[in-house]
Amino acid sequence: MTIEPALASRAVLPAGAVGGIAMMLLGTLLFAMNDTVGKWLLGAYTVGQLMLVRSIAGLCVLAPAIRRAGPEAFRRAPHPRLQLLRAAFSTLEASLFFWGVSTLPLAEVITYYMAGPIYVTALSPLLLGERVGWRRWTAVVAGFGGVVLALHPSPGTLSPGALCALSGSLVYALFLVTTRKLAGVPGTVLMSGQLLTSLVFGGALVLAYGWTPPGAVDLALMLLLGIGSLAGNLCVNHSLRLAPATAVVPYQYTLILWGMLFGYVFFGEVVGPLTLTGAAIIVISGLCLFLREQHLQGRPSRPTMP
Numbered sequence: 347m348t349i350e351p352a353l354a355s356r357a358v359l360p361a362g363a364v365g366g367i368a369m370m371l372l373g374t375l376l377f378a379m380n381d382t383v384g385k386w387l388l389g390a391y392t393v394g395q396l397m398l399v400r401s402i403a404g405l406c407v408l409a410p411a412i413r414r415a416g417p418e419a420f421r422r423a424p425h426p427r428l429q430l431l432r433a434a435f436s437t438l439e440a441s442l443f444f445w446g447v448s449t450l451p452l453a454e455v456i457t458y459y460m461a462g463p464i465y466v467t468a469l470s471p472l473l474l475g476e477r478v479g480w481r482r483w484t485a486v487v488a489g490f491g492g493v494v495l496a497l498h499p500s501p502g503t504l505s506p507g508a509l510c511a512l513s514g515s516l517v518y519a520l521f522l523v524t525t526r527k528l529a530g531v532p533g534t535v536l537m538s539g540q541l542l543t544s545l546v547f548g549g550a551l552v553l554a555y556g557w558t559p560p561g562a563v564d565l566a567l568m569l570l571l572g573i574g575s576l577a578g579n580l581c582v583n584h585s586l587r588l589a590p591a592t593a594v595v596p597y598q599y600t601l602i603l604w605g606m607l608f609g610y611v612f613f614g615e616v617v618g619p620l621t622l623t624g625a626a627i628i629v630i631s632g633l634c635l636f637l638r639e640q641h642l643q644g645r646p647s648r649p650t651m652p
Contacts, residue, residue, distance in 0.1 A: 363593045365588045365589070366586070366590075366594045367597055369585035369594075370585040370594040371597055372581045374578070374582075374598055374600050374604065376574050377601060378601055378604030378605055378608060379604075380570075380575055380578065381456065381605065382452065382609075383567050383571060384443075384571055385444075385448070385452055385612075385613065386567070387564060388448045390558065391564070392552070392556070392558070393448070393551065394547075394554070395552055395557060395560075396444060397547060397551065398549050398552055399548075399565070399568035399572070400544070400569070400572035401541045401542070401548055401572060403570070403572030404541045404573070404575065405541050405545065408534065408537055408576065412534060414534075415534045415535070420538070423531050423535045424530065428527060430539065431524055432521060432524035432528060432539070433536075433539040433543035434543060435520050435524060436540035437543045439521055440544065441514075441547065442513055443459065446458075446514055449506070450507045450511055451609050451616075451617055452606075452613065453602060453609050453621070453625075454496065455511040455605075456601055456602055457628060458493065458514070459511075459514065460599060460601065460625075460628055461489055461492070463519075463635060464485070464519075464631055464635065466519050467485070467635050467639075469519060469523060470523070482634075482638055482639075485635045485638070488631045492623075492624040492625070492626070492628040495623050495624030495627065496621045496625060496628070497512065498624075537576075591640065592637065592640050596633055599632065602625050602629070
């Protein structure tokens, strides 16, 4: 589902701002379409089957880049244990997303996941050694309030699907933290690791819960899950090469709008007012955090983020 942090260099070319925004919007649309296809397929197939086939497709598409990188790039990549942990987080958050959307509205699960950067800020003092000032803590508290509103907890709403979605968003935050700590590792190495881990995990689930033979159309859609995810990340990375992050990253929140539209069109899902309010608070909090961090990163004299 989720939008991964860019693994490419972020050259700032203001003249390409329009192109960068267009690529970000296209990447977000591809992610939303991918999520919709996944939810559609879950009506007939297990999460393990989707994870297995999508990882095979992703590895096939990534094969030329793996060949160009060569085995030396993988042997020399630093922090192998942290790479493995990141791959495990990636596999787990994707699986929890699929389990979540199997019973919850698409936009609702996406809303939980878009709170990932808020969790990252809350965890950064402990896991990244960063200082978080009162402005960002205020945004974090507001963001958590938005999550509570979106979850609207009650004995009837705390379903296994809701718990999967909420847990998945927390694991996604840990995935973002480990990705930040592995900033020096080539993107091909990171992507290969998470796809291989997903392949093993999906295969284990298929052995445990069985395989339902798909038709030609469904098999094509399963393969599209892996291709669409890579294509979405390619668009996001390219957008960050064309334009400043401050110009393009806010447009990732259109993923919630696409989730609402596709959820209504394909599954007849209507998001309630509490979820809408919570989503709005999460978006505003996330944007405030992002803009504040961009402002602080522009101060080279400060080694930590106050």
